[in-house]
Amino acid sequence: MLRVGNWRQAVLEMVQNKAPVWASLKLMNINKDPEIIYGAAYARQRRELFEGSGGAAETEARLLGVVNDAVANVPYYSDRYRRPIHSLAEFKETFGFIDRNIVMSNIDAFVSRRLDKHFYDEGTTGGTSGKPLRLVLPKKRYQKEWAFLHSVWRNVGFDFDVRGVLRNHRFTLRKDFLVNPISKEVIFDNFRVDGEYAKTVRDVIRGQGIRYLHAYPSAAYQLFGEWCRAGIEVPQLKAVLTSSETIFDYQRELIERELGIRVYAWYGHSEKLVFAGLCRYSNDYHVEPAYGFFELMDEDGNPVNRAGRIGEIVGTGFDNFGMPLIRYRTGDVAEYVSDSCQLCGRKVPVIRNITGRWTGERLFNADDSYVTTTALNLHDDLYSVINGIQYYQPRKGVLFVNIIKGCGYRAEHETRLKRHYQERLSGCTIEIKYVDRLIFQKNGKFLQVVNDLN
Template sequence: MKKFILNNISRLPIFINKLLLKLNRSPSLIYGQEYANFFKSLQEEEEYDNEKDLINLINRSIDDVPYYSKYQKISTIKDFESQFDFIDKDVVSRNFDILKSKTMNEDDYEIVTTGGTGGNPLKLLVPRNRYIVELSVMHDMWSRVEFRHHTRAVIRNRKLEESQEYIINPITKEVIFDGFRLNSNYFQKIYDIIKFFNIQYIHAYPSTAYEFSRFIYDNKLDISFVKAFLSGSENVYKYQKEFITKKLGVLFYNWYGHSEKLVLGGYCSYSDNYHIEPRYGYFELIDREGNPINTPGRVGEIVGTTLNNYGMPLIRYKTDDYAEYVGNYCEKCGRRVTLIKNIEGRRNGNKIYGADGSTVTTTALNFHDDLYMALAGLQYIQNEKGVLDVLIIKNNYFTENHEKRLKDHFKSKFSLGTRVNIKYVDKLIKKPNGKFVELLSTVK
């Protein structure tokens, strides 16, 4: 029904949609009073200690969830850390039935599957009203770049019908574009439409934000009406951020989240460290032995525990995402929250194999910024040990000298006998879900 209404609204004449987007000014009307209250509480309280919430959830889970019945009740974080084992995707898929609470009201929950493409999806039971926390915290984070329930252009994983250039959801205030049609012609259409609607926020994957920014820059289009890109769900590369913020002069707001939705954090108005949101979930960073990391500069795995899902609580869930610990206080915005940086998802692997079996990470292949500035795109493909294809999209600044430097660079990074083929292309390869990953590898 909702889908039917939306489809038909978006077929209304464009000026009516423009009016609807303008009239829609009340988040509580859209998302309900519970959302409005939660959002308000986030805006008002600077600091929030989630330890009590965690302890409540843990003790209730021990009573209600068969999988956790083996544990003793806890009263401190120390008890929690010393007692609870880590779980991961495999544990959850094997134990789906006994991870469900015996006392929950089934009507309040629904089953979702995550990580749909590449690998086996994970089935989870989640609260139907989860959007209250999820949207509130997200919108609160976006307010760091002065987002106040504005209309957004969304260029993500939506595939539209051939005949549709975009669709409009005046309720969520989204003008949605096709995330699988990213070429110059379509970028021009996107530009014309966001200008027509005077849209100030563009919600896109970092790789798309970057590609679109290059298009705007190369065609010398006016982008001064756009305030910020809102970007998440992919690794961010320095050259992307630098180009968008320095060359194009648009703010770039990035956040970290993961498909099981236990941890969320983003930039603040002044710093690109990720501020972990304590109302969203309980965060830990652990080393290989499972010990908590709280020394700046150390890298570990992100582990999350739900604070809201009593129906199927995931406790100490290892995300397979890694980050560097920065601290527990942001001097710039004054918030006392955990700060991390250099987040990297390793689900798709980041290792490239040389001819002798040694490995180099994609991070270690990074080169100088000025070399990046001559590229409009970069991707690594490995289907065989010792052979690497480097896909490169050149831009106008690219010269023979750049090519030589690239070759030297790669030669210096790999063991003898490794073949590196530089291939110039017009387009990089996206995964079926529309996301970009820097390395596509079939080598195990």
């Protein structure tokens, strides 16, 4: 029998190349059991998550399992830590932190001597600049990832529903949409969201009864904005499922507050160490304890455990015995909220305001000091008169604020914007510029900050 990945791919290619759209749609609509689609690893993980088993003792056991295996079999760790450890306290006392640079300069030493290549393959971390980091990752990571996604999406009522997808697809042929009946996706071209196509997208969403849109926040914002501007009635969606980019207040303002559609986000990264999804009732993230061991650390390596304090997300994944990363500083930053959720009662770490590791999130003064974009949030009334905003820094100390004007934008708004930025970036020359479009990356991703600093 073919492995799961192979038959899925084979069916998909056959359907997308040969089958008419109606047949793909029909196949998609009879596809109801994700355990058949994603296989045994998915099913095991899903059951564990859906049954809510686990707890502090299990988290500790998993952590010790991966750490002691690394001490025994992975050169980087065997060289530094000679004996197995027996408790979480011992782990925290003994183990130092690593980061991307340390892994890059010792890449082979992080690979287990017992690596069975049959079960692993090589991947790289993305990143918008700099050299990608080479990683050895378990082949089954996708199955597990889907189980976690399906588990957190239950917070917005998702039950292996069809998703409209607006991410990084650009169609070469003049097609309106593609269907993936296996993963149940109706995929749209997000490089083409102009008035005419926006209406087509709406009609397909409506016609197929699609209730979830899986999109980059910037792409969703563009689409919803287009619908509003063109007077196209917005379809009844239950949620916009979103990751990979920071969600900005003006995007939430439009989609959640004006249109009443929940924007549901989650956090993950290509190293696969920490995973967190939003609470059902708020925009705080729950860190999933079955995925990896999570710590929030200040710059000196002390734990951050007081509400309102900011720290760096440090992770130890539970599944990658081939190339274990232990106490890995992700470069992502978050605000600590609590060790349990007051709203839904889950006893897991709660964090908010996660900011990405991309230097793109920082704006630099001439003297090299910087502020992050979170510190630059505007008042709601300013967001309501602009249709888009992006920062461009040709060099440190110079900032262009690119604005798409909305209805009601007047000269006084420009004065306020200028003052707003000057107060926060005192070592910067600020210029407000008006544009029709914002700049998107080649892969369709939107960055709030574009710069030529690297």
